[in-house]
Amino acid sequence: MKNFALIGAAGYIAPRHMAAIKATGNRLVAAYDPFDSVGIIDSHFPEAFFFTEFERFDRHFDKLRRAQSDEAIDYVSICSPNYLHDSHIRFALRSGAHVICEKPLVVNPWNLDAIAQIELETGRKVNSILQLRLHPSIISLREKIRGGTLETKLNVDLTYVTSRGRWYMQSWKGVEKKSGGIMANIGVHFFDMLHFLFGELQESSVHLRHDNRAAGYLEYEHARVRWFLSVEIDDLPEAIRATGQRTYRSILIDGEEFEFSGGFTDLHQRSYEEVLAGHGFGIDDNRQAINTVAAMRRCELTAAGEAHPFVA
Ligand code: NAD
Known part of the structure; x- marks a missing residue:
């Protein structure tokens, strides 16, 4: 023990x-x-x-x-x-x-x-x-991508709207120096997942960068990704909002929804099991996502080229 x-x-x-x-x-x-x-x-x-x-x-x-x-x-x-x-x-x-x-x-x-x-x-x-690296659906998608013979890059749209109340911007989470901003605090899981799934990062641009929402384009070895993140309830698709849900998470791969809504419950426990077995994710496993986010925080915004559809 x-x-x-x-x-x-x-x-x-x-x-x-x-x-x-x-x-x-x-x-x-x-x-x-x-x-x-x-x-x-x-x-x-x-x-x-x-x-x-x-x-x-x-x-x-x-x-x-x-x-x-x-x-x-x-x-x-x-x-x-x-x-x-x-x-x-x-x-x-x-x-x-x-x-x-x-x-x-x-x-x-x-x-x-x-x-x-x-x-x-x-x-x-x-x-x-x-924890997303331990999600069973993400692991099997990675195996498919890494084991297969993709001839062209996948086209991916990642959308994550997780609405937060007014408290969010008053807390440390809304202060960029304390949380790293929305891309670090809300997005880092997903930027790490994209690297885990699609390989090395080759290109990055940011189209929108506010305290409450951000969007951009990332190109990896195996995918071209348009991404959008928000903590604003107004950004929820109408149909989702009508059901009373406050969160919308979608990953479209070549136009098809990648289903990974289940399987989240025990991922902290799974993380602990891996650490205790000597297979924890260490400092180097974090580098790419943290570098990606830090660069996106500093870079100049570009006029929308490969912009996510939610960017007007
Ligand atoms: P929180 O604000 O609810 O909790 C943070 C706690 O830290 C508070 O109880 C606060 O009093 C305490 N704290 C403040 N200053 C401190 C200090 N100097 N020393 C020790 N404790 C101090 O935030 P949270 O949502 O629980 O997030 C905590 C961490 O977990 C963050 O890094 C966040 O990014 C991460 N997080 C991860 C996930 C996930 O899914 N893995 C989800 C939510 C949050």
Whole structure:
């Protein structure tokens, strides 16, 4: 049984990590969050220590390590805001633990080199949650694409509208320096998936870039992709909105819908199983998507050439 600590325990995604720690037969021994609304811990690990001050969390962590306690922490799961990930990763590695960190692993590409250096120095591993790479339909599509003999590139339209309330722009998620912006915070899963499916990136342009929506064109070895991301309910197709749904996710490949709406439920648990078996996605697995997004944040907008149909 491995001992876990959790940073960012009061947030939206933290309970999925608690559930995954439990489902894989491990235990949460300590949790930290400056915000103390963490009653959810009782549903999983009521005996875990909880801290609202980093220094007290650090002291506890270090005490367990020095005493070689059977509660000494083996893994730190990181669910804090994106711009804090690299700092929390450094803390965990230097404290002698492996890491399981939420996406995006870091906001800026140069942070990857810094944590890679500390990974080397400490001999501890950084693992990231790239759960779409574990989705069964995505894996089988990849096998088809990579194993087949595609003569021409696939034409792909990726649309992801996941409407958020007004709170979103008031929180760290709406602040580009903290979240990386919509392309990093909402899109990075999909940009990683595109690379995973279609190979190396060859070309990129951005047609639309706002806090609440963005769109562009990406060309990979095996596909030409028009993409659109939004957190605005007004961008939902009318038929979807009429059903009361707040999210629309579509991947059209050569005009045919790629069905992958099911199979999402246990992907955090699957991610933990892979990490614990020594097959976690490491720093280098994150490079392409983080570089892609960082470049898209900086590049000049181009007049729509290969624009997604939602770009007016
Ligand atoms: P959230 O805002 O709900 O939770 C973040 C938590 O971090 C909050 O409880 C906050 O109090 C805490 N926090 C703030 N400053 C901190 C600090 N200095 N030290 C420690 N904790 C601090 O956000 P969320 O939606 O749970 O997102 C957390 C992470 O998970 C983000 O990186 C996000 O991108 C990622 N995420 C991943 C998925 C996925 O499907 N894999 C889904 C949602 C979010």
